[in-house]
Amino acid sequence: MTSPHRVVVLAPDRVYPFELGMPSRIFGATDGLYEVLTCTADGRPVRTATDFTIAVEHGPEVLETADTVIIASFGPFPAALGLLSSELPDPLAAALGRIRPGTRLVSICTGAFVLAAAGLLDGRPATTHWSLADTFREHFPKVRLDPDVLFVDDGDILTSAGAASGIDICLHLVRKDHGSEVANRVARRCVVPPWREGGQAQYIEQPVPQDPANGTAATRAWALERLDSPLTLTDLAQHARMSLRTFARRFNDEVGMSPGRWLVQQRITRARHLLESTDLPVDEIAGHVGFATGTSLRQHLHAAIGVSPLAYRRTFRTGV
Template identity: 65%
Template sequence: MHRVVVLALEGVYPFELSIPVRIFATAASDRGEPLYEVLTCSLDGGPVRTNADFAVAVEHGAEAVPTADTLIIPPFGSGPEEEQDWFPPPLAEAFERIRPGTRIVSICTASYVLAAAGLLDGRPATTHWNQADRFQRMFPQVDVDPDVLFVDDGNVLTAAGVAAGIDLCMHIVRRDHGSEVANRVARRCVVPPWREGGQAQFIERPVPESTAASTSATREWALGQLHRPIPLTELADHARMSVRTFSRRFRNEVGTTPGQWLTQQRVELARRLLETTDLPVDRIAEEAGFGTAASLRQHLIATIGVPPSMYRHTFRTGDPAHHPGQVPAS
């Protein structure tokens, strides 16, 4: 069984600490068998002070770290980020015990730990949007993307702030076991299996019109039209807005452009069809609005790093060749 070890450090944020056990402990096979074992540990095996008005008791110490298949670091600390020692000797000693091939995950500002350890040098990563500029100044060798909810760079993954930890854990379940399992987890935990857009939609911005109309109805309508081209003018007409107003409000609400969002939705539809149907790739390309198999292949490789045939081979429900965890990095 895949073991997830959650390392609680002094000043840990309680909400984020609880995310991995809630998501991974819910994941089960069709027969109800658990797919993950989740352990929570501290560096010394003793109670851990949180950033709230209570401490948490854990049953494991740093000896659990080298047993991890996936190691998750929730955010912690309560002082200015520049003054925090993000990689003190006891933590460095624990990291030295991580087995080669272990998947390492940070949630929110725990990305500072991975950066301080040198694990993000030359790699893409994210953190909470209001820390992104400071993070980039402290670690200029990291390719910081402040707009996304999470970054999957193979065996090192980083999530943005707070609930983005849920998004990343759901992504890991889907990456390991496919959409059907992830959707079951989402229903049990009453969370979306996949959220639209990135954290850019949560960044504080002035809203010029207090009664501004939403683009949500048009987005819902567009999801039923993915099989055909949908020009920006048609989206704006449906929302009864000018193209300029629609584009601005769409980006404010979703965090991306209408064209980028449509491509994301087409890719997600294609992934679902590859996972759950026997339709030929050419037909899936038509259903998802890509037109040709070549176009679908191009977009799937650009988005998740693999062609349709390999994606179907990896994620197709019930495929005996599927080996959880051996998924090409997206």
């Protein structure tokens, strides 16, 4: 019997309890596919960002056994000022030094500062909480920071944005490892959305519309029911009863991306589900999700996740 994938969550000083508990909650709902352990850099209890301290069962030695290491977020941000250089605190540096080469690394929110201070993000794409983007860029200019997304998957290193994006990235890992069916089942058990649209832009402080009815949510729901149709920006704007310019601006404000990019993302998501759950030919799936040809689906899927439809199906389709 295959051993479960071991996830070790490292709790830095001033850890946020909410984010610290996310991996155990999400991976723990997979019926034994993962084992989650929590540790601190020195094995001692760790202060939280609130008014209590957490005692954990493990010290840094368990990092040597991890398949995936998750750096939980911490704050308030002044407590992270010691990480605004290439010098990590000695216990934290020693703990990271125990991680085996090839181990998958993940950060939640400010956890990206730990990876950056260790030099692990140099030259790589990453994200963190949007409000810390300027500070992050100032101190870690070698990192290709994208503050507009909920998470960045760069293969063996993944970074996520603030707070609840920790849920997003944990579900993404389940989906990446075991497919959408398992991830969706976990999401239902935890009563969270299996996939959130858009990026951080939709959460940045901005004036609230006077009339929520003037938003684009109804049009997005309408479009999701018609992904097999060749929807255009004009079609979407007409449904929303807005000018093209107003609709595009409002859509980007609410979702964090353009309508065209959002449509492609939704079509890819629907195609992945059909590849996993049906035996439909690729060309037929392309028609179901609104891509003109199977070639178009292949190009978009490869651009999004780096594999062909058939390779994706072989990986995630049960019994194939």
